[in-house]
Amino acid sequence: MKNKKRKFKKFFNKNGILIFIVSVATFVLLMTTGYATLKTDLSLKSEASIVKTQTTTTSSASDDQTKTCETYITYSQTTSWQEGTNLHYQLNLTLTNNSSTDITNWRIKFSDSNNYTLTSYNGTVTNSNDKYYISNLSYNGTISSGGNISIVIDVVTARTDIDTIMKSIYIVDCGRASSGEDKTITSGNASLSIGQLETQLDAEVKTTYAAYGFNQYEIKITNNSAYKITNWRGNVYFGDSKLQAIWSVTQTQTNTNNVLISDNGNGSIAIGGSVTLYLQLTTNDTSYVPDVVFAGTYTTS
Numbered sequence: 510m511k512n513k514k515r516k517f518k519k520f521f522n523k524n525g526i527l528i529f530i531v532s533v534a535t536f537v538l539l540m541t542t543g544y545a546t547l548k549t550d551l552s553l554k555s556e557a558s559i560v561k562t563q564t565t566t567t568s569s570a571s572d573d574q575t576k577t578c579e580t581y582i583t584y585s586q587t588t589s590w591q592e593g594t595n596l597h598y599q600l601n602l603t604l605t606n607n608s609s610t611d612i613t614n615w616r617i618k619f620s621d622s623n624n625y626t627l628t629s630y631n632g633t634v635t636n637s638n639d640k641y642y643i644s645n646l647s648y649n650g651t652i653s654s655g656g657n658i659s660i661v662i663d664v665v666t667a668r669t670d671i672d673t674i675m676k677s678i679y680i681v682d683c684g685r686a687s688s689g690e691d692k693t694i695t696s697g698n699a700s701l702s703i704g705q706l707e708t709q710l711d712a713e714v715k716t717t718y719a720a721y722g723f724n725q726y727e728i729k730i731t732n733n734s735a736y737k738i739t740n741w742r743g744n745v746y747f748g749d750s751k752l753q754a755i756w757s758v759t760q761t762q763t764n765t766n767n768v769l770i771s772d773n774g775n776g777s778i779a780i781g782g783s784v785t786l787y788l789q790l791t792t793n794d795t796s797y798v799p800d801v802v803f804a805g806t807y808t809t810s
Contacts, residue, residue: 579607579608579683580604580605580606580607580608580612580615580652580680581605581607581680582602582604582617582679582680583602583603583605584600584601584602584603584675584678585600586598586599586600586671587599587600587601587661592665594667595665595666595667596666596668596669597663598663598665598666598671599662599663600661600662600663600664600671600675601659601660601661602660602661602662602678603658604617604658604680605652605656605657606653606654606655606657606683607655608654610654611651611653611654612650612651612653612683613650613651614644614645614651614682615644615645615652615680615682615683616642616645616681616735617642617643617679617681618640618678618679618681619640619642619643619677619678620640620677620678620679621673621676621677622636622640622641623668624666624667624668625664625665625666625668626665626666627641627662627663627664628662628663629660629661629663630660630661630662631649631660631661632644632646632649632660632662633645633646635735635780636735637734637735637780637781638733638781642681642735643662644682644735682708694709694802694804695802696801697746697800698746698748698767698800699743699744699745699746699767699799699800699802700744700802701742701743701769701802703804706806706807706808707805707806707807708736708805709802709803709804710730710731710733710734710738710741710743710778710804711730711731711732711733712728712729712731712801713728713729713731714727714728714799714801715728716798717787719795719796720795722792722793723753723789723790724789724790724792724794724795725787725789726788726789726790726798726799727786728745728785728786728787728801729783729784729786730778730783730784730785730786731778731781731782731783732778732779732780732781732782732805733781734780734807736780736807736808737777737778737780737807737808738776738777738778738779738806738808739776739777739805739807739808740771740776740777740805740806741771741776741778741804741805741806742761742769742770742771742803742805743770743771743802743803743804744767744768744769744770744802745767745768745770745799745800745801746766746767746799746800746801747766747768747790747792747799748766748797748799749792750790750792750794750797750799751790751791751792752768752790753789753790753791754788754789755768755786755787756786756787756788757773757784757785757786757787758770758771758772758773758786759771759772772784776805
């Protein structure tokens with residue numbers, strides 16, 4: 510036994526440096542291999558977590574009086590980072606035009622707009638009725654038939670469900686022809702042709718008096734679009750009744766059963782704002798309520 514110990518001690522004294530070098534080299538190799546494996550695994554997980562695409566087929570929404578668009582949106586998250594107590598997400602949106610005609614301007618709505626801020630590098634962001642909208646800039650409004658464009662957005666939020674936010678987006682306006690009137694909006698029997706820079710306005714008719722062969726009404730026009738209105742016009746359909754009076758408007762054309770009107774110096778309506786008109790009809794039907802439809806010229810500036 511003592512002989513074996515003396516041999517081991519002699520071997521270690523003679524080869525100690527070599528043993529030390531081999532041990533260090535083995536340790537370094539193991540650490541490097543393990544780190545490389547860990548780094549690769551984390552990289553793959555990170556890559557997988559940020560490449561997410563959601564396709565949304567769009568249609569007109571009831572609170573956005575716009576036509577159906579054969580256009581869809583896909584998105585991918587390009588990066589994210591911590592910003593105080595919030596997460597900052599940067600995403601790329603691609604708008605693809607599947608229709609047979611070119612799109613001349615577009616607008617996107619985020620139906621889920623809770624607890625985050627939204628900005629865009631190449632779109633105009635507005636907020637109406639606590640909903641975010643992004644509309645095109647002057648240079649990227651046109652999307653050719655079969656073509657697409659991409660925009661970059663930033664979302665800052667304490668929420669971790671970024672996919673829920675992104676799945677709530679859809680096209681609410683996909684442009685109109687470059688000139689002329691190409692879209693007809695209706696409400697009951699009232700209809701109105703509108704042009705490329707006009708949008709339908711909400712209108713509420715309330716009977717304020719009904720007796721002795723005539724009814725009086727209050728018409729409230731509200732701008733629930735994402736843009737300021739600079740002037741407005743409309744159509745009031747009164748059927749078999751007779752128009753007796755209408756105040757605070759300019760009558761542009763009076764027909765047998767309807768009257769076309771436009772603003773009379775009260776054309777500017779802020780986002781979320783409204784104007785009120787008053788109408789009087791000769792009728793024996795105290796329950797009769799006329800059909801009305803209104804549109805306003807909007808500005809993005």
